[in-house]
Amino acid sequence: MKLIIATPSPFARKVRVVLREKNFAFEEIIDVPWNKDTLTKDFNPLGKIPILLQEDSEPLYDSTVIVQYLENLKQCPRMFPLDAKDHIQARLIEATSDGVCDAVVLIYLEHSRSENLRSHAWIKRQEKKIYKGIEYLSDNLRNKKYFLGSDFTIAEVSTISCLEYLDLRFPKFDWRTKHPNLENYWKIHKDRKSFFETKPSAQIIEPLDN
Ligand SMILES: N[C@@H](CCC(=O)N[C@@H](CS)C(=O)NCC(=O)O)C(=O)O
Numbered sequence: 001m002k003l004i005i006a007t008p009s010p011f012a013r014k015v016r017v018v019l020r021e022k023n024f025a026f027e028e029i030i031d032v033p034w035n036k037d038t039l040t041k042d043f044n045p046l047g048k049i050p051i052l053l054q055e056d057s058e059p060l061y062d063s064t065v066i067v068q069y070l071e072n073l074k075q076c077p078r079m080f081p082l083d084a085k086d087h088i089q090a091r092l093i094e095a096t097s098d099g100v101c102d103a104v105v106l107i108y109l110e111h112s113r114s115e116n117l118r119s120h121a122w123i124k125r126q127e128k129k130i131y132k133g134i135e136y137l138s139d140n141l142r143n144k145k146y147f148l149g150s151d152f153t154i155a156e157v158s159t160i161s162c163l164e165y166l167d168l169r170f171p172k173f174d175w176r177t178k179h180p181n182l183e184n185y186w187k188i189h190k191d192r193k194s195f196f197e198t199k200p201s202a203q204i205i206e207p208l209d210n
Contacts, residue, residue, distance in 0.1 A: 001024065001025075001026045001027075001052060001053065001054045002026065002027045002028075002029055002052070002053040002054075003015060003016065003019065003026055003027070003028050003029065003050055003051070003052055003053070003066075004029045004031050004039055004040065004043070004049050004050060004051040004052075004053065005028050005029070005030060005031065005049055005050055006030070006031055006032060006033055006049050006203060007030060007200065007201045007202075007203055008165070008168055008169065008200045008201060008202055008203055009049060009050065009200070010097075010098075010101040010158075010161040010162055010164075010165035010200065011048075011049070011050055011062075011063040011098065011101065011161075012049050012050035012063070013161040013165075013198050013200060014050075014063045014067060014094075014154070014157050014158055014161050015050045015052070015063050015066045015067060015070070016028065016050075016194075016197075016198045017157045017161070017194040017195060017198055018067050018070050018071075018079055018154075018157060019070065020193065020194035020197065020198070021077060021079070021152070021157075021194050022070055022074045022076070022077065022079075023074075024070065024073075024074070031049055032203050032204075032205060032206075033047060033048055033049045034205045034206065034208065035205065035206045036206060039051075043059040043061065044059065044061040046061065048061065048062075049061075050063055050066060052066045052069070063098070064094065064098075067079060067154060067157075068080075077152070078151070078153070079153055079154045079157065080153065080154060081148050081149070081151065081153060086148045086149065089140075089147070089148060089155075090147065090148055090153050090154050090155045091154075093137065093140065093147050093154075093155035093158060093159060094154050094155065094157075094158040096133050096136050096137060097133070097137065097158035097159050097161065097162035098158060098162075099129060099133055100129065100130050100133035100134060100162050100166070101161075101162050101165050102129075103126040103127070103129040103130050103133070104126075104130060104165060104166065104169050104170045105169075106122075106126045107123055107126045107127065107130075107169075107170065108169050108170075109208065110122055110123050110126075111123075112205075112207070112208055113208075130166070130170065130173065131173070134166075134173075134175055134178075134179060134182070135179070137159055137162075137179075137182065138179035138181055138182050141159075141181055141182065141185055142181065143181055143184070144185075145185070145188055147159070152192075156189055159182075159185075160186065160189050160190065160195055161200075163175065163182065163186055164186075164190075164195075164199065164200055165200055168200045168201075168202065
């Protein structure tokens with residue numbers, strides 16, 4: 001299988017981590033979905049990465065759909081707890097982390113517009129989602145090593161991806177000082193092989209009026 005990614009993307013990173021955790025054979029294809037020559041337009045009507053390509057099947061897109069697909073293909077190691085209540089909690093952590101990342105992307109794009117077109121009210125609105133979302137993650141985690149029981153799940157995959165994306169694209173938020181429990185958690189997990197191999201890095205993006 002082949003995965004179309006962008007190197008800064010926390011959404012692509014979730015899938016990249018899960019492919020490694022589950023030990024799938026795959027190839028990564030690096031794209032810049034914001035650029036004119038993006039590969040996404042051939043495979044995803046929404047023009048977004050990540051996209052999973054496989055011979056003789058339709059392309060899969062959206063990190064949550066792809067991760068669920070990978071979980072169905074190979075159950076071990078599980079990314080979603082079997083217990084129904086824990087499963088929903090893991091999904092909620094994932095949705096919150098993803099939502100924080102969506103807000104960071106929107107702020108990043110707003111800053112790419114010229115100053116006279118930029119809406120400070122819009123930026124403030126997105127910032128609130130980031131601060132509230134991270135507070136939710138911190139409150140839920142408390143001082144545990146894992147969000148749910150003693151297992152590494154999608155909650156860790158999405159939270160570490162989110163925190164390191166904040167470092168890359170929203171460094172003015174010192175989440176480590178505000179939420180020391182998240183910093184401890186990050187220190188525990190950050191060097192795990194699947195995270196270490198997928199550290200986010202910036203890409204050069206064309207002006208958006210392409
Ligand atoms: N909900 C999607 C979000 C994916 C997403 O927003 N990808 C961004 C990169 S971080 C993208 O490709 N954006 C291009 C665009 O919106 O045109 C997922 O979880 O896969």
